[in-house]
Structures are given as structure tokens and as C-alpha cells.
Amino acid sequence: MAADQDKAPRGGSFLLEDVNPAQVFTPEDFTPEQKVIAETTRRFVDEEVLPNGEQLEHQDWDLTVKLLRRAGELGLLAADVPEAYGGLGLDKVSSSLITEALTRGGSFALSVGAHVGIGTLPIVYFGNADQRARYLPALASGEKFAAYALTEPGSGSDALGAKATARLSPDGRHYILNGTKQFITNAAFADVFIVYAKIDGEHFSAFIVDRSSPGLTTGPEERKMGIKASSTRQLILQDVHVPVENLLGDPGRGHVIAFNILNIGRHKLAVGCVGGMKAAIEASVRYAKQRRQFQRAIAEFPLIQQKLADMNIRTFVTESMAYRTTGDMDRELAALGGSFDGPSAARAIAEYALECSADKVYASEALDFVVDEGVQIHGGVGYIQEYPIERMYRDSRINRIFEGTNEINRLLIPDMLLRKAMRGELGLFPAAEALQRELLSGGHLAADGGDPADPLAAERQLLAQAKKVFLFVGASAVQKYMQALEGEQETLAALADIVIEIYALDSALLRAAKAVWRGESAGAGDSARNQVEMVRVYAREAMERIDARARQILAGMEEGDALRTQLAVLRRLTRFEPVNSKALKRAIAARVIAAEKYVS
Amino acid sequence: MNILVFVKQTFDTEETVVVQGGRVSEDNVRFVLNPYDEYAVEQAVQVKEEFGGEVTVVAVGQERMEQALRTALAMGADKAALVEDDGSLDEYGVAKVLAAFARRGTYDLLFAGQATVDGASAQTGPRVAEELGVPVVAAILRFTLEGDRAVVERDMEGYSERLSVPLPALFTAQQGLNEPRYPTLPNVMKAKKKPLERLTLEDLGLARERLLGRTATVECFVAPKTRQRRMLQGSPEAQAQALADELRRFVLPD
Numbered sequence: 001m002a003a004d005q006d007k008a009p010r011g012g013s014f015l016l017e018d019v020n021p022a023q024v025f026t027p028e029d030f031t032p033e034q035k036v037i038a039e040t041t042r043r044f045v046d047e048e049v050l051p052n053g054e055q056l057e058h059q060d061w062d063l064t065v066k067l068l069r070r071a072g073e074l075g076l077l078a079a080d081v082p083e084a085y086g087g088l089g090l091d092k093v094s095s096s097l098i099t100e101a102l103t104r105g106g107s108f109a110l111s112v113g114a115h116v117g118i119g120t121l122p123i124v125y126f127g128n129a130d131q132r133a134r135y136l137p138a139l140a141s142g143e144k145f146a147a148y149a150l151t152e153p154g155s156g157s158d159a160l161g162a163k164a165t166a167r168l169s170p171d172g173r174h175y176i177l178n179g180t181k182q183f184i185t186n187a188a189f190a191d192v193f194i195v196y197a198k199i200d201g202e203h204f205s206a207f208i209v210d211r212s213s214p215g216l217t218t219g220p221e222e223r224k225m226g227i228k229a230s231s232t233r234q235l236i237l238q239d240v241h242v243p244v245e246n247l248l249g250d251p252g253r254g255h256v257i258a259f260n261i262l263n264i265g266r267h268k269l270a271v272g273c274v275g276g277m278k279a280a281i282e283a284s285v286r287y288a289k290q291r292r293q294f295q296r297a298i299a300e301f302p303l304i305q306q307k308l309a310d311m312n313i314r315t316f317v318t319e320s321m322a323y324r325t326t327g328d329m330d331r332e333l334a335a336l337g338g339s340f341d342g343p344s345a346a347r348a349i350a351e352y353a354l355e356c357s358a359d360k361v362y363a364s365e366a367l368d369f370v371v372d373e374g375v376q377i378h379g380g381v382g383y384i385q386e387y388p389i390e391r392m393y394r395d396s397r398i399n400r401i402f403e404g405t406n407e408i409n410r411l412l413i414p415d416m417l418l419r420k421a422m423r424g425e426l427g428l429f430p431a432a433e434a435l436q437r438e439l440l441s442g443g444h445l446a447a448d449g450g451d452p453a454d455p456l457a458a459e460r461q462l463l464a465q466a467k468k469v470f471l472f473v474g475a476s477a478v479q480k481y482m483q484a485l486e487g488e489q490e491t492l493a494a495l496a497d498i499v500i501e502i503y504a505l506d507s508a509l510l511r512a513a514k515a516v517w518r519g520e521s522a523g524a525g526d527s528a529r530n531q532v533e534m535v536r537v538y539a540r541e542a543m544e545r546i547d548a549r550a551r552q553i554l555a556g557m558e559e560g561d562a563l564r565t566q567l568a569v570l571r572r573l574t575r576f577e578p579v580n581s582k583a584l585k586r587a588i589a590a591r592v593i594a595a596e597k598y599v600s
Numbered sequence: 601m602n603i604l605v606f607v608k609q610t611f612d613t614e615e616t617v618v619v620q621g622g623r624v625s626e627d628n629v630r631f632v633l634n635p636y637d638e639y640a641v642e643q644a645v646q647v648k649e650e651f652g653g654e655v656t657v658v659a660v661g662q663e664r665m666e667q668a669l670r671t672a673l674a675m676g677a678d679k680a681a682l683v684e685d686d687g688s689l690d691e692y693g694v695a696k697v698l699a700a701f702a703r704r705g706t707y708d709l710l711f712a713g714q715a716t717v718d719g720a721s722a723q724t725g726p727r728v729a730e731e732l733g734v735p736v737v738a739a740i741l742r743f744t745l746e747g748d749r750a751v752v753e754r755d756m757e758g759y760s761e762r763l764s765v766p767l768p769a770l771f772t773a774q775q776g777l778n779e780p781r782y783p784t785l786p787n788v789m790k791a792k793k794k795p796l797e798r799l800t801l802e803d804l805g806l807a808r809e810r811l812l813g814r815t816a817t818v819e820c821f822v823a824p825k826t827r828q829r830r831m832l833q834g835s836p837e838a839q840a841q842a843l844a845d846e847l848r849r850f851v852l853p854d
Contacts, residue, residue, distance in 0.1 A: 040783050
């Protein structure tokens with residue numbers, strides 16, 4: 001089994017294969033060092049960031065910079081930078097734990113995140129030795145801060161439509177950059193900008209640009225809905241001379257850098273959302289226990305309990321997905337043998353681009369759900385700024401927009417799957433054909449109960465059926481639309497939803513199964529029971545959503561008898577017996593209320 | 601200076617205590633290095649930094665204690681030991697184990713937190729000193745070394761005491777003794793390479809049945825809230841009457 005555990009599964013393979021729980025990384029697998037790292041971050045947030053929360057929201061950039069430097073002293077900015085360049089070269093689980101712990105401190109986390117993530121990582125992964133040596137030590141220590149400038153007023157999702165230009169100076173020593181970049185996080189104080197521009201208006205490329213360069217200015221601070229503790233401005237480039245040595249990667253290959261960095265950014269965003277969800281649950285359950293109506297705490301009312309249970313379940317599922325992906329990335333990176341170059345590391349991470357997109361979409365929508373219910377539990381005061389849930393609600397919304405809108409990410413998911421299938425990396429087509437034969441044979445498709453000793457037998461069956469639903473409607477859509485599928489955005493997004501639901505359920509179920517297995521061997525079990533109960537509720541709710549999406553896809557393609565035939569097949573796949581989710585959610589909520597926080 | 605620090609991993613003080621099945625549930629609880637032990641570790645590391653020497657940290661208990669030991673190592677301790685047990689020994693047994701560990705080496709200085717935030721008996725440090733036959737000063741707020749003696753201060757009711765103590769001696773640390781440093785990430789990574797010895801009771805020549813406590817937990821329950829608030833209802837007269845009745849009951853219980 002040890003060898004199995006070291007081998008990371010291929011990206012997207014969760015759609016086809018049954019994964020052994022032992023192969024899945026879960027938060028129960030954190031090492032003592034990883035926990036100490038999380039603890040240090042948490043302490044920094046509790047003792048130094050949260051007490052300054054109000055001042056940070058009022059955009060005191062001197063304070064932001066001071067706290068960023070302090071984070072640098074503690075090593076919190078060095079996790080993803082290799083040791084050879086003054087960093088710590090930590091695994092992705094450790095750096096994810098830092099990201100998660102920081103989000104408890106509000107949008108100061110974004111200042112850190114933009115610096116260590118999209119700001120620094122392009123140099124880590126795509127810088128040459130000289131660029132890495134010149135920039136990374138100061139970025140890792142917090143002496144200098146970085147920002148990332150991709151978006152423009154005229155190009156958001158269509159990143160490659162950038163208008164910023166670069167032309168070589170007559171003496172060949174500089175690129176001269178012109179253009180305007182939009183929504184640049186950390187623009188107020190960043191020392192280094194990763195700027196995308198087209199050489200000669202054609203070749204999309206990335207440059208490292210120093211703030212001190214003449215001609216570089218920033219616009220006024222944007223007045224945002226939320227994440228007010230982070231700086232967001234335009235970056236204006238007027239004949240900025242950038243030394244040719246600061247061209248990042250090859251000319252005309254900027255898109256490779258941009259897309260790889262987005263993968264990582266999406267993953268970090270998902271992990272950050274987990275921290276936000278936990279903070280929202282804490283604030284909400286504490287309020288629900290203290291607020292009394294009709295002579296009792298509102299936490300005693302089942303409808304409030306139902307909300308707390310739903311919030312806890314979504315957080316559990318998100319956490320399971322995000323750390324599963326993290327663990328897979330770490331194993332893929334470890335397989336490179338430690339001393340890898342940047343581009344191969346980026347490729348290793350890109351293996352899980354699909355999972356990163358799924359995590360991003362799911363996490364950002366789960367966070368929106370959790371903060372929304374959080375406000376609802378707070379009632380009227382949830383709408384008042386004195387309560388942190390109000391800020392959390394506003395801060396959450398941006399997550400569905402940046403790092404690729406959720407719509408773009410949804411369109412990417414089926415696209416990535418089809419590419420993998422075409423390249424033969426993922427056996428989607430053979431699996432779809434096998435399913436077709438199974439369906440035609442009229443075989444037994446309904447749940448067979450599974451192993452009676454397995455507390456998750458019915459849920460495993462549901463998950464297996466869900467995977468068949470995806471293959472069935474996915475194959476139908478490919479057959480129906482062929483090359484025209486690209487234009488069928490509604491169908492693509494609905495297919496993406498099914499894929500995301502499957503990855504979410506798969507991850508939650510495997511984590512609970514691992515907890516059961518571990519509980520059996522360790523004699524513990526309360527935590528396993530909580531996880532099993534959450535999965536029992538969640539699996540059925542997910543199946544209902546999957547069924548609805550599948551029906552929507554089929555009804556958009558066929559009509560009359562053809563549609564009825566397909567719906568009949570679908571019904572055979574999506575039948576399940578309900579559980580008493582009312583009772584289960586009350587039990588889950590009771591644990592949240594007792595602990596006054598998220599419970600896994 | 602050869603310094604030994606006794607530590608324990610305890611609940612994060614932010615955690616809510618949940619009693620389940622007659623015991624405090626450890627599910628979903630965040631554990632930290634006992635806050636008073638942080639002062640002890642910090643003091644030991646400061647002495648080492650000033651006078652040289654080696655700092656060893658030791659804990660008795662479950663596997664999870666490793667995280668507390670790693671924290672202490674990241675704060676600057678040089679080596680650690682975990683004496684593995686199920687965590688059910690009381691102060692009597694724990695002190696015997698820690699003393700047995702201490703006897704394996706020669707230490708000039710011994711530190712512990714003045715109490716743990718879970719058991720809160722404040723007994724373990726003094727008991728170990730008694731086992732070892734060394735002087736003990738509990739709950740110190742200042743520590744300096746003067747030659748072969750330690751000069752320490754502690755707060756009494758309304759006044760302070762300064763004591764000069766010959767070494768070896770054991771001191772338990774009170775909140776305010778120093779400002780414990782964060783385990784920074786580079787130090788966490790360095791701590792990974794520091795030795796962490798795992799021992800059993802047998803390794804220390806101890807028989808578990810002779811360590812069992814002289815106390816037994818009879819019952820475990822969440823302390824009832826002592827403050828109760830009741831809103832009086834009705835007309836002002838009725839409320840005044842109800843208040844007077846309540847006060848009378850309070851002054852003259854039946």
C-alpha cells in the first residue's frame with residue numbers, strides 16, 4: 001500500500017475510477033510540523049492582524065506593509081520559494097494551511113495572497129536563474145512585495161486580448177512598455193509587478209517590472225464592495241523601460257505563464273475560502289447561542305440548526321476537495337524528485353488544472369452560501385457593520401469573479417476533459433461505450449446495497465451512479481453536438497456542474513471512509529460518525545442536483561419519444577432511497593453548537 | 601548549562617469544553633503547547649542563548665504530544681523526548697515519570713509551567729522537584745543567573761519576593777515571566793531535524809501499576825452557570841413585589 005500512497009492519480013481520473021481512501025490526502029493527515037505552521041499563522045492573525053482589523057479596512061497601507069514585513073519575519077511569505085533562493089521550499093499542504101489560516105484575518109489575507117501567489121510564483125516557476133536570484137530572496141523575506149498585472153479595462157476573461165504593448169528599444173537593451181492594467185491587487189505598495197504585454201502588439205509575453213521605473217504610475221484606489229483591506233488600483237505604463245533581462249520566459253509564451261499561475265491561484269483561492277467559511281460558522285454559531293428570542297437561544301430552534309448543519313457540511317466538503325487536490329499536487333511534485341526546475345513543477349501542478357477549477361467554483365459558491373446563511377442567522381444585525389459577518393458577506397462575493405470567473409472555469413472543465421480524452425490520457429470514450437452496452441443490455445442498474453458492514457455502502461453506490469450519469473449525458477452531448485459543442489455553453493456548464501458535484505462528493509466520501517477505517521484501527525470514532533452522517537445527507541442532495549442538471553441537458557437536446565427514452569435511462573441511474581436528513585442535520589448541528597465552531 | 605523543561609500539550613484556551621460520556625471530548629479540538637509551558641521553554645532558551653548549554657524538553661502522554669514538542673524545538677530547544685502513555689496518569693504518576701527521565705541526565709536547571717490549563721493542579725513541577733530532592737520555586741515572574749545561583753522573583757499577595765536559590769533547582773513559570781517567541785517557519789523546519797526520542801515506561805525502568813493515581817475521577821460535568829438572569833414581568837407593583845420576595849428568599853433561605 002505504501003507504494004500506492006506515493007503515486008498520485010491522474011487529473012480527472014476520479015470520474016472513472018474508484019479511488020482507495022488510503023490514497024487520498026485528508027486534513028486528518030496533517031503532520032505535527034504542518035500543524036505547528038498553521039498554529040504560528042493563526043497566532044499571527046489573532047494577535048497582530050485581527051486587533052488591527054478596523055484600521056486595515058480603512059486602507060492604512062503603512063500598517064499593511066508593516067504587517068506584511070512581520071509575516072515575512074515569521075517565514076509566512078517564504079513557503080513556496082525554493083531554499084536556494086532564500087525561501088523554505090515547503091510542500092503545498094503547508095503553504096495551503098498558511099493561506100487558510102490567514103483568511104480568518106479578513107482581506108489582509110489578499111495582500112499576502114497576491115504577493116506570495118500570483119506575484120511571486122511567476123518568478124519561482126518561470127524565472128531564469130538570474131531573475132530568481134535577483135528577486136526571490138527579497139520577496140520571500142518581505143523586504144519587497146509583488147503584484148500581478150494581467151487584466152486590462154478591455155480584457156478580463158479574454159486575457160489574451162490585452163492591448164498593452166512592448167517594443168524593443170533601438171539599442172536592444174530594453175523593452176518599452178505601454179498600456180493600462182486594471183484591478184491590480186497590492187498596487188499601492190508593490191515593488192515589483194508581473195506585467196503582461198504584447199511584443200510588437202502580437203506576441204503575448206510576461207515582464208518583471210520594478211516600481212521605480214520611470215513612467216510607471218498607479219491610478220486612484222478603487223472603491224470596492226468588499227475586500228477593502230486590500231489595495232486595488234490601475235497600473236499605468238507610459239514608455240516604461242524594462243531591461244531585456246526582465247522578460248519572463250520566452251517571448252510570445254506569456255500565456256503559458258498566465259494559465260499556469262491561474263491554476264495555482266484557483267487552488268489557493270479554494271483553500272482560502274475554507275478559512276473564510278470556518279470563520280463565518282464560528283461567528284454565526286456564537287451569535288445563535290447568545291441571541292435569545294421567545295425565551296430561548298435561537299440556536300435551539302431547528303431551522304437555525306438546519307442552517308448551521310448545512311454550513312458545516314459545505315465546509316467539510318470544500319475542505320475535503322481542496323486538501324485532496326493539494327495532496328495530489330504534493331505527490332506529483334515529490335515524484336519529480338525534489339530538485340526540479342520551475343516549468344516542470346508548473347506542469348506537475350497543471351496535471352490537476354481541472355481539479356483546481358472545480359475547487360475554485362465549488363469553494364467560492366460554498367463560501368457565498370455560508371456567509372449568506374450566516375447573515376440570515378444574525379438577522380437584522382447581520383446587516384450592520386459592527387458585526388464581522390457583514391464584512392464576510394461583502395468580502396465573499398469577489399471569489400466568484402477573480403482568478404477566472406466561475407463561468408469561464410465551468411467552460412474550461414469539459415474542455416479539459418475532452419482534451420485529456422482525445423490525447424488518450426483519460427479513458428472517457430471507452431468508459432462511455434461500456435456504459436452504453438450496459439444500458440442497452442437492460443442490466444441491473446439500481447443500487448445493490450453493497451457491503452452491509454460498510455456504513456457508506458449506499459453512498460458509494462450513489463457516487464458510482466453519479467459517475468454513470470455524467471458518462472451518459474456527456475456522451476449524449478458529444479454525439480449530438482460534435483464540433484458544435486463549444487457553442488453550447490449552457491450544456492457545457494451543466495456538464496461542469498455534474499463533474500464538480502462528483503469531485504466534491506467523491507472527496508467527502510473518501511475522507512469519511514478514511515476516518516471510519518482509521519477510527520476502526522484506533523478505537524476512536526466520534527469524528528468518523530460526524531463525517532459519515534454529513535456524507536449521508538450530502539450524497540443525496542448532490543444526487544438531486546446532478547439529476548436536475550442531467551434532465552436539463554437532455555431536454556435541451558431531444559424531444560418527444562427520444563427524450564422520454566433518455567429520461568427513462570436517467571431515472572434508472574438516479575433513483576435512491578432518502579435518509580432522514582432532518583434528524584441527521586439536527587445531530588450535526590448539535591456538534592457545531594457544542595463546539596462553537598466548524599466540526600469535521 | 602544543561603536545562604530540562606517539562607511540557608504538556610493542552611487544549612487551546614479558545615476551545616469550548618464538551619463533556620461526552622463522562623469525559624471531556626477531544627474531538628475537533630485544537631491542541632497547543634500549554635501556555636504556561638511556553639514561558640518555561642522561552643526562559644530555558646534565553647538562558648541557553650546567554651550562557652550556552654543545551655535545552656531538552658520532555659512530555660509524557662499520547663502521540664499527539666509530538667506537536668507540542670515540535671513547537672518547543674522550533675522555539676529553540678535542542679532535543680526532545682516523549683514518554684509514551686495513554687494520557688491517563690495523574691500528577692502523581694506523571695511526576696514519577698518525569699523525575700525518572702530527569703535522573704537519566706545531569707541538569708543544572710529545570711523548568712515547568714506553573715500549571716497546565718487543563719488539569720490546573722499546579723502540582724507536577726513541585727512534585728518532580730520533591731522526587732529529585734532539589735529546591736523548587738513556583739510561579740516565578742523574573743529569572744536571572746548570578747554565578748551558581750538563580751535569583752528569581754514571584755508575586756505574593758500584595759508584595760513581591762526575591763529569592764536566591766542554589767542550583768540545581770526547579771522553577772515553574774508564571775504568565776509574564778517573558779514574552780514567548782513564535783515558532784517561526786524556518787525554525788519549524790530546522791526543528792524537524794532535531795532529535796525526538798520516544799521512550800516507554802519500561803525504558804525508564806517504571807512499572808505502570810506503581811504509577812497509578814491515588815485519586816479517581818468520580819464524575820465529570822460542565823460547571824453550571826452561576827449567574828442567572830430573570831426578567832420580572834407584570835405591573836411595576838407586581839415586579840416590585842416579586843423582587844422583594846426574591847431578595848427575602850435570598851437573605852432568609854428556608
